[in-house]
Amino acid sequence: MNAADFIAKWRDSELRERQGSQEHFLDLCRLLGVPTPADEDPKGERYCFERGAEKVGGGDGWADVWRRGCFAWEYKGKHKDLNAALRQVTAYARDLENPPYLVVSDMDRIIVHTNWTNTVPKTYEVALDDLLEPAKRHLLRAVWEGSDELKPRISPQELTAKAAERFGELSTRLQDRGHEPRAVAHFLNQLVFCMFAEDADLLKDNLFTRLIKATATRPEAATRQLSELFGKMAQQGDTFFGAEFIRWFNGGLYDGAAVLPLERIDLELIGRTAEEHDWSQIDPSVFGTLFEQALSARRERKALGAHYTDREKILKIVEPVIVRPLQAEWAAALETARTAMAKAEAADAERKTLLEAAAEQMRADPRAAQDAEAKRRKALTAIDRRRTAARREAQDVVEAWLERLANFRVLDPACGSGNFLYVALHELMDIEQRAIVDAERLGLTGFLPRVGLEAVRGIELDRYAAELARLTLWIGYLQWVLKKAAKPPPDPVLSNLDQIENRDALLNPDGTEAEWPAVDVIIGNPPFLGGKRLRDSLGDAAVERLFAAYKGRVPAEADLVAYWVEKGWRQVEAGRATRVGLVTTNSIRDGASRRVVDAIRDAEALEEAWADEPWAVDGADVRVSMIGFGAGFVERRLNGKLAERINSNLTSTAVDVTKAASLRQNAGVGFIGTQKGGPFDVEGETARAWLSLPLNPNGRPNGDVLRQWRNGSHLTGRWDDRWIIFFPIDCSLEEAALYEAPFAHVNEHVLPQREGLRRDNHRLRWWIHAEPRPGMWRALSGRTRFIATPRVAKHRFFVWLPEAVVPDSRLVAIARDDDLAFGILTSRLHEVWSLATCSWHGVGNDPTYNAESCLSTFPFPEGLTLNIPAADYADDPRAQAIAEAARKLNELREAWLNPPDLTVRVPEVVPGYPDRILPKDEAAAKALKARTLTNLYNERPRWLAMAHEALDAAVAAAYGWPADLSDDEILERLFALNQERAAAGR
Known part of the structure; x- marks a missing residue:
């Protein structure tokens, strides 16, 4: 068929949609030289007419023609409303796998709407006479092929x-x-x-x-x-x-x-x-x-950690909290309506059968047919009543559900620019449109859209951010109406949106707790502000009011987002909300912030979670968690996968290690290192120059207050020869000043930073580290070495540090000097436990070792616990096996890190410090840069794996367990030991 023939045939055609649509499409296939559905796909799995669900008694599918990955095509009769056709096919785009093109036609015109994800849509119209142009036919072939030739180039x-x-x-x-x-x-x-x-x-x-x-x-x-x-x-x-x-x-x-x-x-x-x-x-x-x-x-919003988020990330909250539950509700309502309509269709069939029998009887025996008329009319009346009742039942079901949807309310109690509400509103309007189209396909008509801006509510502290939310919602609503409703909105074009409230979501002006309105669901992305930054960002007075209002409900150390989580849960408990979905800081999984999730977990109401997701806050990449809780979720999912349970640390392990208790046996052993609170650290060259100076006026050397320094990067990488000034905790200003050179450095570099600080101890005792950890130094006293591990590291390893080293706050120092404790901590059993009880940090989502959750809860083998001096089990064969395996592992690692052929050991300039390990030459220096524990464990050579296997076997034997336990089995057994000892007060 050529273009002229096609135009002549279809210009004169008066066929209705159902009579002509498929023939029109087949003729178009022949004109364009593309395959028909039956030619290409006889089974109709990828390319077919009437794609999708059929209405009761037969009828249209979701699209009149569909080709996977290419287009969905909807026909209307000549001169009919193609906007209505577009609304229909748009409503089903998701079910049709979101093809790149949505096409509508009345057999006079073909209108192509691009439907590429995240692009500005474009429209192409092809009239009958346009088909004479090769370019127009080429355009339609691109649609058939699903080609990206017509894909808009700007998002x-x-x-x-x-x-x-x-x-x-x-x-x-x-x-x-x-x-x-x-x-x-x-x-x-x-x-x-x-x-x-x-x-x-x-x-x-x-x-x-x-x-x-x-x-x-x-x-x-x-x-x-x-x-x-x-x-x-x-x-x-x-x-x-x-x-x-x-x-x-x-x-x-x-x-x-x-x-x-x-x-x-x-x-x-x-x-x-x-x-x-x-x-x-x-x-x-x-x-x-x-x-x-x-x-x-x-930077008013920046001060509160505000940020703005793209649609795909927002949907990770909106879909499980709003979309899936409502879709499930509608599916149930639709099935009820479909069942009722089936009764009506059955009544129609019964009526048809009765009338056909009457006609036949009239032909065969008119008198008998006349005699039976009264009975027949009675039967027809009964049938009509059943039909009417069935249709009314179906109509009432749809009406009730649409009214329920019209009254559905969404609250974002930290709405910022309104992005979450904007996405939620679009989804609600999409659901309503889909429901109306579904009802029409059942033969139920007369339903009008009701969902509008009244569906969303917001609370925002900043006046113009609240205005911004209103503007976002106005434009978002109008975009939807103009695109999918295909008619202009009524006056007034902009509703007042008074439900976007400009106020504090947490506190009233008098310091009492603010109230949130009763709604169906709560969603949002509350401010990201760590618990340690509350005072700096909000001020002492505001923080004290916040603590007073939420005393006993939110720990003082918790991140600000925890207050939104706690209030959301209170709304659910009080019946003022059904479901809640919030973006939270990553630390909601551990520490003080996690305590607000514990109550939700205990009620088995934690239903949706993404434990670790990339995000952006004020332009910086961070990691966040997302949680959904309450009732009516369609399924329980963790990180996008079905889960039997979700623990409060956002894991799904059968053993909920968040319930692990700290053990008295492990008390007073693990400590976070010192926090400097200023530039106390100096380069090795400077430290050695000070060490070489004559004695100070007090007759003491500078070595009293100079030590080597280690932080996390020194353990994961290599030590960069940093030293630190460390005045004793009880050192007075007068005593500190007697150490002339170190004190002069602190006076020049630390004092200016400390003078404006809020805390008296930091400001007035400026020559002392901000957090000097006296308890740690008491526990380390008398030991020649101690165990250390980086708080944040990709791999969990432990190292020995000499007593002359000051550990930084990015290290956990463990006050033990025996190979047994080192071996147990280095074993797979402790690593599995630490990964289950740790927190997670940064863009890399690295495990964070916490002395409280990882070490204090860990049950060491019976008789080899940390409250027993190492000398007491020196003769225990279990201890000897573990210690021997631990020593061998450490010796192998040290030999790899600092091989004798690349290094030379040089005594320090004064006694009392470990020897310096220096490269023999420039080539050695270059080679040593790559010799780090991180790189070693990234490669995990066979000798390292074998050394760990030997250690793991020795530690497992000390527990009386086989060495080949799975991670879940290890956790289950260790948790049982923890609970047993905690119950016994051990």
């Missing part, structure tokens, strides 16, 4: 970024002229909505752009004209701006705030920005960027 985010860049320039210019950042933000929002409104055809004929261009050389006139336009947009009734009718926008955005005076360069910038970008397609999250730019001078 909404890229378009948004370009537009935001322009507005950043304007924001800077306005602030440079002395305008207050909040006023700038408000004015920018007004301009942005005007650009959106004209591109969405809510302001007609590019009114805003024409105004800007017409006044570009007359800034004073532009100010007057904008003031008048904004005023008209806020007015109700028949309002005109010149000859242009202006709809009633309302909403408070155009609230009479003064238009900021603009200069010619500003107007040119605004004009270009309006003209060069399709603002109807922007991603509303642009407004978060605009707001941050407008407030860049003050």
Whole structure:
């Protein structure tokens, strides 16, 4: 078939949709030279007519034609509403595996809508006569093939970024002229909505752009004209701006705030920005960027750790908390309606059978048929009643569910720029649209959309961030309506959105706990602020009010996000919310912050979690956790996979090690190293120069207060010859000053940093480390060496450090000097335990060893526990086997780290310190740089694995266990020991 034949045939066709659609499509296949569904896929698995579920009694599928990975195609009769066809196929796009093209046709026109994920959509229309053009036929072949030839080359985010860049320039210019950042933000929002409104055809004929261009050389006139336009947009009734009718926008955005005076360069910038970008397609999250730019001078949101998030990440909360439960509810309601409609269809069939029998009887025996008429009418009446009742039942089921959806409410109690609410609103409107289409396919009609902006509520502390949330929601709502409802929104275009409240979500002005409204679900991304930074960021008075209001509910050391988790759980317990989904700091899995999750875990209400996800906060990459809790989740999932349980540390192990107790046997052994609180550390060259100085006025050498220093990177990498000044904890200022050179360094470099500190101890005793750890030094006293491990490390290993070393706060120091303790800690059994009880840190999500959770809870073998001096079990064969294996492992590692052929040992400049290990030459120095424990355990050569296997076997034997236990079996047995000893007070 050629183009002329195709055009002639279908121009004259008067076939209805059902009569003509498949033949039209087959003719089009022949015209384009592409395979038909039956030619390519006889089974209809990848390419077919009527793809998807059928309505009761037969009928349309989700799409009239579908080809996997290429298109979904929906037909309507000639001159019918193709927007309705688009709404229908869009509603089912997910079920159709989101093809890149959505096509609608009335057999006169073919309209192609691009549907590529994360792109600005484009539309192509092909009329009948256009098919004479090879380029148009080529376009349709690209659709058949699913080719990315028509894929838009810009994403909404890229378009948004370009537009935001322009507005950043304007924001800077306005602030440079002395305008207050909040006023700038408000004015920018007004301009942005005007650009959106004209591109969405809510302001007609590019009114805003024409105004800007017409006044570009007359800034004073532009100010007057904008003031008048904004005023008209806020007015109700028949309002005109010149000859242009202006709809009633309302909403408070155009609230009479003064238009900021603009200069010619500003107007040119605004004009270009309006003209060069399709603002109807922007991603509303642009407004978060605009707001941050407008407030860049003050960083008001940054002070509270605010941030803005993309849709895909938000859906990890919205889908399990909102979408899946509502979809499951609708599936159940739809099945009930389908069952009722089946009864109606059965009644129709019964009626048809009865009438056909009556007709046959009338032909065969008219008198008998006449005699049976009364009985037949009675039967028909009964059938009609059943049919009507069945249809009413189905209609009522759908009506009740749609009303339930219309009353569904979502709260974000830290809504920021409104991104979470924006995504939630779109999903609710999609669900409603899908439900209405489903009902129509059952033959149930007359249902109108009801879900709107009233579905979402927000709480936001900053006034203009709250306004920003309103703007995001207005534009997001209007984008959905204009794209999927295919009709303009009614007046007022902007509702007031008073439910976006500008207030503190945690405290009332009088310091009492703030109340959250009763809703169906709570979602959000509360501020990221670590417990240790609360006072610096919020101030002492605010923190004290917060602690007082939540005393006994949230530990004082917890991150700020923990307060949102705790309040969310209280809302669920009180019946004021059904489900909650929040993004939290990664530390919600451990320590003080985890305690608010323990209660949720104990109630078996923790239903959804992502333990460790990449995120961005103020431009920095971080790791976060996400949790969902409450009732009505469709399934329990951890990290995207089904899980039987979710523990409060966001693991699914059968043994919940978060319930492990600290053991008295392990008390007073593990410590976090000292925290300097200033530049007390110096290079080795400086330290050796001080060590070589004459005695001080007190007759003492500088060696009294100079020690080698180790931090985490020194253990995972190599020591960089750093030393540290360490005055004794009880050293007075007068005594410290007698050590002239070290004191002079501290006086010059540390004192200026300490003078402005809040804590008296840090400010007044500035020559002493901020956290000198007196308990650690008492426990280490009298030992020639001690065990240390990095708090944060990819691999969990332990090393020996000499007593002359000061361990930094990034190390855990263990006050034992025996090979037995070293061996047990280095074993696989302890590693498995530590990985189950540790926390996780940083972008690399590295395990963080905590003395409290990892060491204090670990049950050592009976008779070899840490409260027993090493000398008491020196003759125990178990201890001897472990100690021998541990010594061998350590000797092998040390020989690999510092091989004799590459190194030379040199005594320090004064006695009392370990020998220096130096490379023999430059080649050796280069080779030694790669010899780190991290690299060694990355490679894990066979000799290392064998040494660990020997140690692991010795440690397992000490417990009386086989050496080949699985990780789960190890955890189960160690946890049982922990619980047994804790119960016995050991």
